[in-house]
Amino acid sequence: MAVSFEILKYFQNLERGSYDKVAANIDMMLDMGYSFGIRTTFTPDSVCQMSKMVEELSTRFPRLRQVVFDTVLSNEIFKTPEMLQDYCDNFLREYMAAKEQGKRLNIKVQSVAVETLSFIRDRACKGKIALTPMGTISICARVSSPQESLYDKYIYGNVENGVLNLDEEKFRKIIDENNIYSQDFCHNCFAKWNCGGGCRLFHQSFNAEFLKVKCNFTQKALRQELFNVLQDNFLHPQKIGLQDFINNKIKANDI
Numbered sequence: 001m002a003v004s005f006e007i008l009k010y011f012q013n014l015e016r017g018s019y020d021k022v023a024a025n026i027d028m029m030l031d032m033g034y035s036f037g038i039r040t041t042f043t044p045d046s047v048c049q050m051s052k053m054v055e056e057l058s059t060r061f062p063r064l065r066q067v068v069f070d071t072v073l074s075n076e077i078f079k080t081p082e083m084l085q086d087y088c089d090n091f092l093r094e095y096m097a098a099k100e101q102g103k104r105l106n107i108k109v110q111s112v113a114v115e116t117l118s119f120i121r122d123r124a125c126k127g128k129i130a131l132t133p134m135g136t137i138s139i140c141a142r143v144s145s146p147q148e149s150l151y152d153k154y155i156y157g158n159v160e161n162g163v164l165n166l167d168e169e170k171f172r173k174i175i176d177e178n179n180i181y182s183q184d185f186c187h188n189c190f191a192k193w194n195c196g197g198g199c200r201l202f203h204q205s206f207n208a209e210f211l212k213v214k215c216n217f218t219q220k221a222l223r224q225e226l227f228n229v230l231q232d233n234f235l236h237p238q239k240i241g242l243q244d245f246i247n248n249k250i251k252a253n254d255i
């Protein structure tokens, strides 16, 4: 179970409300020994607060030892590709700093948007069985209301008289739409087996200019993860770090 929680009182009340109640329920679940995680979603306003949130977890909820940081997905928030670019740059930089902060405070900070190195997949999402308030089944937990334009496209079943009905043909059709085989632009991407072709909802909510920004983010994050692994395993007789080693080579025109 995951609790969507913005950690800092100001952002919880701004984005979701009821900070005091949610914080009290988290305390109660910790007291009862329930197994759950915290998921924090960052807007352009909160994205530079990641390290502060990790710090807050360590003081206000010292028994919580891990947190998942997620990106926001909304074409109402990102009106131009430049706005998305700023957000992605901030997210990556802040996330790397918050992860280091987490290591110092013994809190595991994770993000599936950033950390794709451990994945091997040909599609990013295998499809959910998300029960909506309408009693229908959506392929994506983020699309659940008939007021949303993608609703009809994403619904592939319902629950009626206690019976779950699934349209398997529609499920397969939806699943086959977004993956590294069906999307031409993924074919030559070095990140394709880690990314899996990206989020279906993102593809269907934004145009190609935005997609380019999102792909750059995924590729840059993967490069950073690869670099971190190399750096952790880089042994130099004079104990020079990998980044300095490369910089020295570049300076000496030796690369």
Ligand code: SF4
Pocket (backbone or CB within 6 Å): 180, 183, 185, 186, 187, 189, 190, 191, 192, 193, 195, 196, 197, 198, 214, 215, 216, 218, 219
């Ligand atoms: S980063 Fe972009 S191009 Fe590369 S696999 Fe993912 S969606 Fe496709």
